[in-house]
Amino acid sequence: MILFLRWLHKWIGLIVGLQFVLWTFSGAAMALLDHHKVAAEGVIRPPADVPRLEQPVSLARVAQAAGAPILRLELKPLQGRYVYEAATTDGVRLIDAADGRPVVIDADRARSLAVSAYRGAEPVRSVAPVTESTFETRTFARPVWRVEFADKDHTALFVSAGTGQVLGAKNDAWRLWDFVWMIHIMDYTKRESFNHPLIITVATGIVWLALSGLILLFRSFRRSDFSWVLDPIARLRAAAKTGAR
Amino acid sequence: MRWPALARTTHKWLALIIAVQAVFWTLSGLYMSAVHIDIIHGDRLVKAVAPQPLALAGLVEPAHLAHMAPGLKSLRLDTQLGKPVYIVETTAGHDLFDARTGRALSPLGEADIRARAKALYAGEGDIVSLELLTKVPGEIKSRPAPIWRAEFEGAWRPTFYISPQTGELVARRHDLWRTYDFVWMFHIMDYENRTDVNNILLRVATWMALATSLTGAWLLLYSFRRRRRARRSVA
Numbered sequence: 001m002i003l004f005l006r007w008l009h010k011w012i013g014l015i016v017g018l019q020f021v022l023w024t025f026s027g028a029a030m031a032l033l034d035h036h037k038v039a040a041e042g043v044i045r046p047p048a049d050v051p052r053l054e055q056p057v058s059l060a061r062v063a064q065a066a067g068a069p070i071l072r073l074e075l076k077p078l079q080g081r082y083v084y085e086a087a088t089t090d091g092v093r094l095i096d097a098a099d100g101r102p103v104v105i106d107a108d109r110a111r112s113l114a115v116s117a118y119r120g121a122e123p124v125r126s127v128a129p130v131t132e133s134t135f136e137t138r139t140f141a142r143p144v145w146r147v148e149f150a151d152k153d154h155t156a157l158f159v160s161a162g163t164g165q166v167l168g169a170k171n172d173a174w175r176l177w178d179f180v181w182m183i184h185i186m187d188y189t190k191r192e193s194f195n196h197p198l199i200i201t202v203a204t205g206i207v208w209l210a211l212s213g214l215i216l217l218f219r220s221f222r223r224s225d226f227s228w229v230l231d232p233i234a235r236l237r238a239a240a241k242t243g244a245r
Numbered sequence: 246m247r248w249p250a251l252a253r254t255t256h257k258w259l260a261l262i263i264a265v266q267a268v269f270w271t272l273s274g275l276y277m278s279a280v281h282i283d284i285i286h287g288d289r290l291v292k293a294v295a296p297q298p299l300a301l302a303g304l305v306e307p308a309h310l311a312h313m314a315p316g317l318k319s320l321r322l323d324t325q326l327g328k329p330v331y332i333v334e335t336t337a338g339h340d341l342f343d344a345r346t347g348r349a350l351s352p353l354g355e356a357d358i359r360a361r362a363k364a365l366y367a368g369e370g371d372i373v374s375l376e377l378l379t380k381v382p383g384e385i386k387s388r389p390a391p392i393w394r395a396e397f398e399g400a401w402r403p404t405f406y407i408s409p410q411t412g413e414l415v416a417r418r419h420d421l422w423r424t425y426d427f428v429w430m431f432h433i434m435d436y437e438n439r440t441d442v443n444n445i446l447l448r449v450a451t452w453m454a455l456a457t458s459l460t461g462a463w464l465l466l467y468s469f470r471r472r473r474r475a476r477r478s479v480a
Contacts, residue, residue, distance in 0.1 A: 010468050013461055021458045027270075028451035035442050050318045055308050059301040069298035075307050076319040089298065097307075195281045203275040210271040214264040220257050 002219050009212040016205040019186075023206070026184040030177065038177045040169035043155055045119045050077050056097040062086060065095045065102060078103070078164050079113060085163055092162035105164045110145035114157040117166040122151040129161065135178055135191055136170045249467040256460040263453050266434070270454070273428035285425045287417035290403050292367040297324065304329055305347040313347060314340060325412050326364055332411045339410040352409040353393075362395040362405050365414050370398030377409065384423065385416045 013020075036042075056075060063070060068088035075084055075097060082097035094103035105113070111127045125148045130137050136156065137144055143161040148154065153171035160167055178191060185194040186202070223230065246254070260267075283289075299322060311317050316336035322344060323330055329344035341351040350357070359375055374396045381390045385406055392415060393407045401420035408415050430439040434447040 010465070013465055014469070017458070017462055017465065021455070021462055023274075024451060024455040024458045028448070028455050031443060031447045031451045033443075053311050053317055056311070058306055058308070059304055063301050070301065071296040071298060073299065073301075073322040074319065075321075087296075193282075194278050196278075199278045200275070203271065203278050207268075207271040207275050210264070210267040213260055214268050217257070217261055217264055221261070 002216070005212045005216055008208060009216060012205050012209045012212070016202050016209070019202050020206055020209060022183050026180045029180045030184065033173060033177050033180070037171075037173040040155065040171050040174060043119055043169045043171070044117050044157065044166055047077065048080075048116070051080050051082065053082055054098060056082060056084070057095075057100040061100040062095055065100050066093045068093075079116060083164070094162075094164060103164070105145070105159065105161050107145065109164070110159040110161070111147055113159050113164055113166060114145070114147035114149075118149060118155075118157060120149060120151050120155070122149045124148070125150040130158070136175075138190065138192060140167045249464075252460055252464045252467065256457065256464050259453060259457040259460060263450060263457050266450055267454060267457070269431040273432040276428050277425060277432070280421055280425070285422050287403070287419055287422060290367055290405075290417050290419065291365055291414065299324065299329060304344045305331070305342070307331075309347065310342065313342070313349075326360055330412065332413070339408070341410065341412050350412070352391075353407075353412055357412070358393045358395065358407050358409065361407055361412055361414075362393075362397075365405060365407075366397055366403070368397060368399045368403060370403075372396070373398050384418050384426070388415050 053075075059073075062073065062084050065084075066086045066088050068090035070086045070088050072087040073084060074086075075082060077083075078094075083103055084093075084095040084097055086093045086095065094105070095101070096103050103109075107127050107129070111124055114127075115124060126146075127148075128146050130142060130144050130146050133142070137146070137158060140158055141160065141162070144167060145159040145161055146156050147159060148156040153173065154175075155169055155171045157169050158167045159165070182188060182191040185191070186199045187193050187196065304322070307320060310320060310331055310333065314320075314333045314335050318334045318336060320334070321332045323332055330350065331342040331344050333340045333342060339351070340349060341353065342349055353361075355375060355377075359372060362372055362375070372395050374394075376394055377391055378394050379391050381388050381392060382394075385392070388406065389408075391409060393409055395405045395407065397403045397405070404418045405414055406416040406418070407413065426439060430436060433439070433442050433444075434450060435441045435444050
């Protein structure tokens with residue numbers, strides 16, 4: 001039995017041991033990377049005071065401005081004004097609640113939305129549209145604007161081109177974390193899923209590596225390994241015995 | 246000490262400290278990868294309803310609603326139980342209005358919550374318990390109270406949490422989720438709050454685990470022999 005476990009431990013170690021090294025390394029790295037920093041907490045300021053809602057335009061005007069059947073409708077503040085956000089069968093429409101005119105989130109508007117949400121004092125370095133999924137934007141609905149600031153963390157804010165909402169922020173700490181995360185979840189192309197056959201197979205092997213290692217420990221130690229702690233105790237006991245006599 | 250002996254000794258002593266946690270890590274990791282995250286999130290518990298176009302004619306105007314809900318910050322027009330409703334956020338919290346009559350619906354009572362829970366649940370089973378909680382349980386820590394908890398008959402004890410103020414499904418839980426949360430605690434070694442991925446215990450343990458795996462890899466160099474040479478020595 002022990003011989004079999006030793007054989008198992010050694011061969012699993014040879015076949016999938018490298019991934020165990022990578023898992024412990026990436027795990028240790030992620031434990032070190034401060035998740036407040038990684039999540040870019042405190043980079044985006046909470047929305048300023050809500051403006052007063054003056055007589056918003058009627059639903060009929062909204063329906064007309066949307067131009068397509070409305071599935072969901074929201075009335076919300078956006079940068080000091082109220083807008084209707086209508087999810088239509090033809091995509092999201094933003095409509096100014098005061099005059100019923102369409103609101104377009106173009107590069108300039110995205111820049112100004114990002115600047116008013118950004119807590120730092122640094123200027124904008126670049127504004128660019130993101131139309132295809134990237135590592136940074138994989139969890140955001142596209143199209144989005146990527147607004148990068150000239151700070152030392154290379155912080156980028158993502159502004160939805162549909163709703164004008166600031167969806168999130170990514171910085172260098174996150175980019176490093178995301179690379180390590182890729183190693184950890186073994187999804188080398190999308191860095192998204194930890195539920196794929198490769199990781200499940202390797203994890204199954206690694207469970208046996210850990211279990212067999214744990215069991216082998218009981219056979220790997222002799223009393224002499226612990227003599228540095230057991231001997232003094234034995235001596236003390238012997239001394240106590242002779243003392244008692 | 247010769248190199249192989251040194252490798253073996255370090256590997257063995259490091260493993261003595263970290264082995265039990267390594268078993269926890271691998272088992273929890275296997276669970277989290279083997280059970281798909283969509284199942285954990287309980288996506289299948291909720292009936293998928295394709296959004297239907299809203300009939301806006303005859304509804305209460307948002308301008309009118311602004312008078313009825315003082316301190317209005319935002320509002321949403323949605324459909325609940327086939328009827329249009331306004332979900333309103335004010336400086337005081339959330340409220341629900343019938344979008345046809347303008348009648349205030351919140352806080353919703355037991356019958357209204359029961360109807361919503363039944364309409365949302367994708368399973369066959371009935372509601373086995375329905376109660377209004379004034380203190381949120383650990384499994385929905387960050388959500389506001391009071392909140393309705395509806396537990397259904399069915400595999401893994403499916404549970405919905407519904408807000409009495411908005412009538413919306415706030416969270417869904419079942420035993421696979423609860424197990425995930427439990428093994429996650431072992432994975433990140435935050436045995437208190439299950440949230441801090443940077444705790445000192447985890448930091449120390451992970452670097453020790455890395456040292457264990459590296460010495461293990463080192464040990465591999467001495468652990469394999471070519472069969473032919475072994476045979477020759479026997480002969």
